[in-house]
Amino acid sequence: xxxxxxFDLSVKASLENLQEIRNYIDQAGxxxxxxxxxxxxxxxxxxxxxxxxxxxxxGDLDGxxxxxxxxxxxxxxxxxxxxxxxxxxSDISKPLLDTALKDRPFGGMGIFLIRKMTDxxxxxxxxxxGNEIRLVKRGAIPPRAQ
Amino acid sequence: xxxxxxxxxxxxxxxxxxxxxxxxxxxxxxxxxxxxxASELIDGGATNILLDLGGxxxxxxxxxxxxxxxxxxxxxxxxxxxxxxxxxxLLNPTDAVARVIKTLGFDVYLDIFQDKNEAVNSF
Numbered sequence: 001x002x003x004x005x006x007f008d009l010s011v012k013a014s015l016e017n018l019q020e021i022r023n024y025i026d027q028a029g030x031x032x033x034x035x036x037x038x039x040x041x042x043x044x045x046x047x048x049x050x051x052x053x054x055x056x057x058x059g060d061l062d063g064x065x066x067x068x069x070x071x072x073x074x075x076x077x078x079x080x081x082x083x084x085x086x087x088x089x090s091d092i093s094k095p096l097l098d099t100a101l102k103d104r105p106f107g108g109m110g111i112f113l114i115r116k117m118t119d120x121x122x123x124x125x126x127x128x129x130g131n132e133i134r135l136v137k138r139g140a141i142p143p144r145a146q
Numbered sequence: 147x148x149x150x151x152x153x154x155x156x157x158x159x160x161x162x163x164x165x166x167x168x169x170x171x172x173x174x175x176x177x178x179x180x181x182x183x184a185s186e187l188i189d190g191g192a193t194n195i196l197l198d199l200g201g202x203x204x205x206x207x208x209x210x211x212x213x214x215x216x217x218x219x220x221x222x223x224x225x226x227x228x229x230x231x232x233x234x235x236l237l238n239p240t241d242a243v244a245r246v247i248k249t250l251g252f253d254v255y256l257d258i259f260q261d262k263n264e265a266v267n268s269f
Contacts, residue, residue: 015175109207
């Protein structure tokens with residue numbers, strides 16, 4: 001029952017570790033039997049979420065990012081925890097997809113992609129400080145792999 | 147850390163076209179490498195850029211910010227409306243990258259080609 005397995009990674013919150021984080025998602029996803037298309041989406045949403053934590057949460061401060069990835073039936077559940085200042089994703093406006101490129105603001109694409117490519121995306125402050133991003137992607141694990 | 151390799155070539159179609167063959171992952175750590183290289187080339191006189199993404203397995207939103215900046219720098223003041231960029235085009239994105247291009251609506255702004263000659267002659 002691969003879908004009951006869980007995988008954890010704890011790394012320094014640094015852009016230099018994004019590659020390692022994507023590799024971890026690939027390896028954990030393969031062990032869970034995640035489909036190739038869902039794995040591509042998860043690689044992207046985790047990269048975007050951790051990038052936000054590094055750039056907007058910790059900023060210039062050092063910190064740790066903890067990632068937990070597990071299967072639940074056909075779904076993949078990912079928790080990303082940090083000890084950074086509270087980050088309110090609702091403050092980020094959606095990118096203006098129907099606006100001329102020259103007039104489009106540069107930001108907002110990461111949060112947009114996270115919401116677009118998951119079934120649930122919650123941004124929660126942790127009681128003791130820090131944040132948890134909880135991501136759920138359903139239909140990610142084909143039946144034969146569960 | 148993701149390493150981005152960028153090979154620069156020149157092609158002559160109807161106009162001179164600078165081809166950037168990118169290999170590696172384009173993320174928040176590496177996107178500036180692409181943006182800075184393209185910016186140098188534009189400052190050096192490049193007016194049409196074909197970005198060959200065949201060697202890019204991953205591109206996140208940082209990569210799209212780089213494309214956005216390159217397209218704007220190439221367009222100068224002549225960008226108008228919702229028309230596609232006449233100066234920046236994409237070649238051969240992988241399926242994963244093509245999916246994000248479409249999700250973010252960049253296919254509305256940038257022509258995407260699978261064939262290099264067709265791409266070069268489209269400028």
